[in-house]
Each structure stands twice: as C-alpha cells, then as structure tokens.
Amino acid sequence: MTASSETKTLPNGQDVESAIAEGKRAYELDRQHVFHSWSAQAALKPMTVLAAEGSYVWDGDGNKLLDFSGQLVFTNIGHQHPKVVAAIAEQAAKLCTIAPQHVNAARSEAAHLIAERTPGDLNHVFFTNGGADAVEHAVRMARLHTGRYKVLSRYRSYHGGTDTAINLTGDPRRYPNDYASAGVVHFNGPFLYRSSFYAEDEQQESERALEYLERLIQHEGPSSFAAIILESVPGTAGIMVAPPGYMAGVRAICDKYGIVMIADEVMAGFGRTGKWFAIEHFDVIPDLLTFAKGVTSGYVPLGGVAISDAIYQTFAERAYPGGLTYSGHPLACAAAVATITAMADEGMVDNAARIGDDVLGPGLHKLAAQHPSVGEVRGLGVFWAIELVANQQTREPLAPYGGSSPAMAEVLAACKANGLLPFANFNRIHAVPPCNVSDAEVNEGLQMLDAALTIADKHVTG
Structure with missing residues (x-):
C-alpha cells in the first residue's frame, strides 16, 4: 500500500x-x-x-x-528536527560562509559545546568536513607529536574512505586500496562471540587480547608507533562492546610505550550509546577523539578532532601543517550548536x-x-x-x-x-x-x- x-x-x-x-x-x-x-x-x-x-x-x-x-x-x-532546520535557515540569513582563518560565532559556540562534553582535557577542537578527514588529521597530529609513523588499528573496524582512513579500516573494503605502504599494523580486538583467543568468558577475552596486543607492539618495535586508533564501540563492523578492562588496558599500554590513543567516535558519539561519547562507558580518556555524523545529525556535513592539552602544546608555537577550506563552516557549526542544544534540552x-x-x-x-x-x-x-x-x-x-x-x-x-x-x-x-x-x-x-x-x-x- x-x-x-x-x-x-x-x-x-x-x-x-x-x-x-x-x-x-x-x-x-x-x-x-x-x-x-x-x-x-x-x-x-x-x-x-x-x-x-x-x-x-x-x-x-x-x-x-x-x-x-x-x-x-x-x-x-x-x-x-524543527529547531535544527530553523537554526540552519537563521545562520544562512546571517552568514552563509566565511574562510576558516576568521572567527565566526557558530564555530566558536560549537567548539565550546563539544569541549564541555568531551572527557578529560580534550579542550580544543579542529573542525573537518566529516569523519574520514577527522581520522586523517588525528593520525597526522599523532605522527607529528611523537615523531613516529606506524599506527595500530584493529580488524573488524571502519575508519573512513580516504587514503589513510581506508588503510586503517579493518574490513574488506580496505583490500583493493591497501598497498601495505601506509604504516598501518592491524590486530585482532576482543569479540567473544567470534573470539580469536579461544576465550571462554569476557575476562579471558580481555586479558588475552591485551597480552596479544602488547606482544605485537614489542615485536613490531614500540618506538615505531605513533598511535593506536580504536572505535570506542565498533559500528559498521558489528557493534562489539569491549569487555571490562580492555579499554583501560589499551590506555595503559599506550602510556607505557608513549603511543597516542585515538578514540574514533564518528559513529558511536553524540548519544548513540546512551552517553555523549561511547568512551565514557570505559572510564578512559584518549589523547585524541574523532567525531562527525551525530554532531549535526547529518543535517550539514561536519566532523572534527578533539585534542588533549599535551598534543595542543605541540602546536602552540609550531604551525600545524594541515587545514581545510571549509573547516568550521558556519552553516555546519550552526547545525551542530542546534543539535547539541536540542539533545541536551530534550534529554x-x-x-x-x-x-x-x-x-x-x-x-x-x-x-x-x-x-x-x-x-x-x-x-x-x-x-x-x-x-x-x-x-x-x-x-x-x-x-x-x-x-x-x-x-x-x-x-x-x-x-x-x-x-x-x-x-x-x-x-x-x-x-x-x-x-x-x-x-x-x-x-x-x-x-x-x-x-x-x-x-x-x-x-x-x-
């Protein structure tokens, strides 16, 4: 019918x-x-x-x-959502676009609202056009911050369709695009239902996955790794919530070897898991956090990287070699402000x-x-x-x-x-x-x- x-x-x-x-x-x-x-x-x-x-x-x-x-x-x-639709129209009437080197009120307010909700000291926001370029820039920041190149990423993951992001991705869409030259080392993450570690319960799965990850880092050379990137809860790959202790264990491994921890919240962020960011379920604070999708509910494309104070300081007196023409676009940021406000006001x-x-x-x-x-x-x-x-x-x-x-x-x-x-x-x-x-x-x-x-x-x- x-x-x-x-x-x-x-x-x-x-x-x-x-x-x-x-x-x-x-x-x-x-x-x-x-x-x-x-x-x-x-x-x-x-x-x-x-x-x-x-x-x-x-x-x-x-x-x-x-x-x-x-x-x-x-x-x-x-x-x-009528409030977001109205906010986009209002912003279009006020200021449709402006180059990213200039301050615009929508971007400033969006950054403020995001920083209020990110965990720990992720107090600075670099805006991108979407999730894939957020991942690209997070990896670039980690490499420049550490002076290292290789990046760890799990199988059964998705991080985007651009060059670095698709090489980080751990599903079959990577295969035609992967020439083993992106400095990516993939590993098996915890997934008890289809365990790679012959685990019988969540505790075994967590412990064995962490032991395997650290051994891999040792065999590949700890001083060669700039970052590890993990979806806080993998999305497209199957919504596998990490067992207790795993994310905290990854954080401890990163601290031990000086590796930047990147939480990919592009799909899991902005309320989807019942918290503003999925990483909050694990009481872990990453060094960088990527977001997109839910920040505007997709009404206008927007993504970004939330940056810790330590990584921000790397670029306090040293120019960050990266940018986008539409970074912090007023229409997109107005949509973000209205989306976050509506989510907060309406519970x-x-x-x-x-x-x-x-x-x-x-x-x-x-x-x-x-x-x-x-x-x-x-x-x-x-x-x-x-x-x-x-x-x-x-x-x-x-x-x-x-x-x-x-x-x-x-x-x-x-x-x-x-x-x-x-x-x-x-x-x-x-x-x-x-x-x-x-x-x-x-x-x-x-x-x-x-x-x-x-x-x-x-x-x-x-």
Missing part, C-alpha cells in the same frame, strides 16, 4: 502524487549521472526518498518506513540509554530466544547488532564475511515489505533508531523484525 492511498500529502506538505512523479525523474537522472559509493554501478537499484520526518522516511512509491538505519547511523535526533542522551536498557535491548534478547537464526544480539543505547546465523551451534553466518547472500537479501526484503528500513552489513542487521525514538516506535520496529526473522529461520540448517 502506498502513501497515496492513505494520505494526500507528505510531512513536508508536498502532494504525494507530484512527489512520486518528481521522485521518478530523480531516479532516472540518478541512474544517468550519479556515481554511487561502494557499489557496482550498473547493478545498482537505489531507493528513492521523497520525504522524512522524525523516525520515518517515505520511499519513491510513497511507502512509509520506520527508519531503524539512522541512514548511515547519523540521524541521532531523527529527521527534520535525548538519557532517552537513548533508557531505550537500550528497558525497551530495545530486552526486546532484541526476546527475539533472540525465539528465533534460531539469531546467534547473538549486542549493543548499548540505540546502537545494537543482530547476528544472523545458519546454525547456532557452529555459528555459521547467514552471509559470508565481506559479502551478502540470497538468504540475507530475503530477510532485508521482508524488513522493507513490513515497513522497516534497517542498517545491514554482511550477516547482521543493526537496530539503530534515533536517540529520541519513542517506546511505541521501538516496539513497532521489534514487531517488524520479528516477522522478518521468520524468513531467516527458514534458512537455519541445524
């Missing part, structure tokens, strides 16, 4: 029929001219979006879908924590107990992964690592047919609604997932 049979207008006030016609033209032009990321172009059939509001989007046929994807896990305050971070503890987490665990296709559910706040398997005993994934499968395609098609737009990667569905999602919307999404998982159950072999 399309929206045209239910209502005559979309949330933005546009007539449904005219919007559908406009969407068809947009699709035709897209396929003629738009080159999509991470895709084989000829085979691609992208979904058209006509409108969005709150926790919902409307597709090219006018169907209303509950957005459990966060798009690419960035709409932390939902779609079209969105606390809501995300409550939803995870009381509604989404328990609901997903209930589904796991009912469906033999679910190997594990894991997460925090509004940041959860559902690991789908063909066999719970062998943990054979429903799709291979680095790919998809007909079974997963069926499950995702069932999600959409039921009115749910999920985030998916390999054999996983991620449930990542906005931080201000309601209990009713989460329960609606859980019912849709329940129906879709019956399709996955048909592919279980044992």
Whole structure:
C-alpha cells in the first residue's frame, strides 16, 4: 500500500502524487549521472526518498518506513528536527560562509559545546568536513607529536574512505586500496562471540587480547608507533562492546610505550550509546577523539578532532601543517550548536540509554530466544547488532564475511515489505533508531523484525 492511498500529502506538505512523479525523474537522472559509493554501478537499484520526518522516511512509491538505519547511523535526533532546520535557515540569513582563518560565532559556540562534553582535557577542537578527514588529521597530529609513523588499528573496524582512513579500516573494503605502504599494523580486538583467543568468558577475552596486543607492539618495535586508533564501540563492523578492562588496558599500554590513543567516535558519539561519547562507558580518556555524523545529525556535513592539552602544546608555537577550506563552516557549526542544544534540552542522551536498557535491548534478547537464526544480539543505547546465523551451534553466518547472500537479501526484503528500513552489513542487521525514538516506535520496529526473522529461520540448517 502506498502513501497515496492513505494520505494526500507528505510531512513536508508536498502532494504525494507530484512527489512520486518528481521522485521518478530523480531516479532516472540518478541512474544517468550519479556515481554511487561502494557499489557496482550498473547493478545498482537505489531507493528513492521523497520525504522524512522524525523516525520515518517515505520511499519513491510513497511507502512509509520506520527508519531503524539512522541512514548511515547519523540521524541521532531523527529527521527534520524543527529547531535544527530553523537554526540552519537563521545562520544562512546571517552568514552563509566565511574562510576558516576568521572567527565566526557558530564555530566558536560549537567548539565550546563539544569541549564541555568531551572527557578529560580534550579542550580544543579542529573542525573537518566529516569523519574520514577527522581520522586523517588525528593520525597526522599523532605522527607529528611523537615523531613516529606506524599506527595500530584493529580488524573488524571502519575508519573512513580516504587514503589513510581506508588503510586503517579493518574490513574488506580496505583490500583493493591497501598497498601495505601506509604504516598501518592491524590486530585482532576482543569479540567473544567470534573470539580469536579461544576465550571462554569476557575476562579471558580481555586479558588475552591485551597480552596479544602488547606482544605485537614489542615485536613490531614500540618506538615505531605513533598511535593506536580504536572505535570506542565498533559500528559498521558489528557493534562489539569491549569487555571490562580492555579499554583501560589499551590506555595503559599506550602510556607505557608513549603511543597516542585515538578514540574514533564518528559513529558511536553524540548519544548513540546512551552517553555523549561511547568512551565514557570505559572510564578512559584518549589523547585524541574523532567525531562527525551525530554532531549535526547529518543535517550539514561536519566532523572534527578533539585534542588533549599535551598534543595542543605541540602546536602552540609550531604551525600545524594541515587545514581545510571549509573547516568550521558556519552553516555546519550552526547545525551542530542546534543539535547539541536540542539533545541536551530534550534529554535525548538519557532517552537513548533508557531505550537500550528497558525497551530495545530486552526486546532484541526476546527475539533472540525465539528465533534460531539469531546467534547473538549486542549493543548499548540505540546502537545494537543482530547476528544472523545458519546454525547456532557452529555459528555459521547467514552471509559470508565481506559479502551478502540470497538468504540475507530475503530477510532485508521482508524488513522493507513490513515497513522497516534497517542498517545491514554482511550477516547482521543493526537496530539503530534515533536517540529520541519513542517506546511505541521501538516496539513497532521489534514487531517488524520479528516477522522478518521468520524468513531467516527458514534458512537455519541445524
């Protein structure tokens, strides 16, 4: 059933029929001219979006879908939040753009609000256009600060699509771009469900992962490492929350060998895990912290690096050799100010924590107990992964690592047919609604997932 049979207008006030016609033209032009990321172009059939509001989007046929994807896990305050939309318009009327060497009020206020929320002494902010270039600059700062080059990054991670960031990435998207010349050393991080350390519990997983990491550093040469970069909670790779003691152990190893610790909060930051920054769950203070996505809820592109006092001092009297034309762009920073203010005023971070503890987490665990296709559910706040398997005993994934499968395609098609737009990667569905999602919307999404998982159950072999 399309929206045209239910209502005559979309949330933005546009007539449904005219919007559908406009969407068809947009699709035709897209396929003629738009080159999509991470895709084989000829085979691609992208979904058209006509409108969005709150926790919902409307597709090219006018169907209303509950957005459990966060798009690419960035709409932390939902779609079209009126306060942020108004702030962007107000800033556009006041000052659309200005070069980054000049002070602008939106950037100053955004930096202030971010520094208020970052842990420890991360009191200075370098603004970028997004998460990948935030990672690029964090690594550059670490290398200049230490005078070293190599960087440690875990397998099952994602840090961005630019040159250094994609080489840091620990998933298969790195392979075609990796020439082993970026100074990156990858390592296995803790992931008990698919443990690389033959661990039987979280304590063993943490201890063995830390022992392995330190031995690797010793074998590679401790004095050669500038930094270690870790997603505070890995996102695209599977939302694997580190076991107790692991992040503190990494911090201790960094201190022991003079290695800069970079927390990548591009996806996990700004309320997604039920805290402003996911690193807060572990009582650890990094030396650098990268962010993007949720800082503006994706309304205008913005990223950045929060910098410790020690690293700031490296560049107090020495020029930092890096910059961007749009660093601290007024429209983006105004969106950040409005987003952070709305999140604080409306209690969105606390809501995300409550939803995870009381509604989404328990609901997903209930589904796991009912469906033999679910190997594990894991997460925090509004940041959860559902690991789908063909066999719970062998943990054979429903799709291979680095790919998809007909079974997963069926499950995702069932999600959409039921009115749910999920985030998916390999054999996983991620449930990542906005931080201000309601209990009713989460329960609606859980019912849709329940129906879709019956399709996955048909592919279980044992």
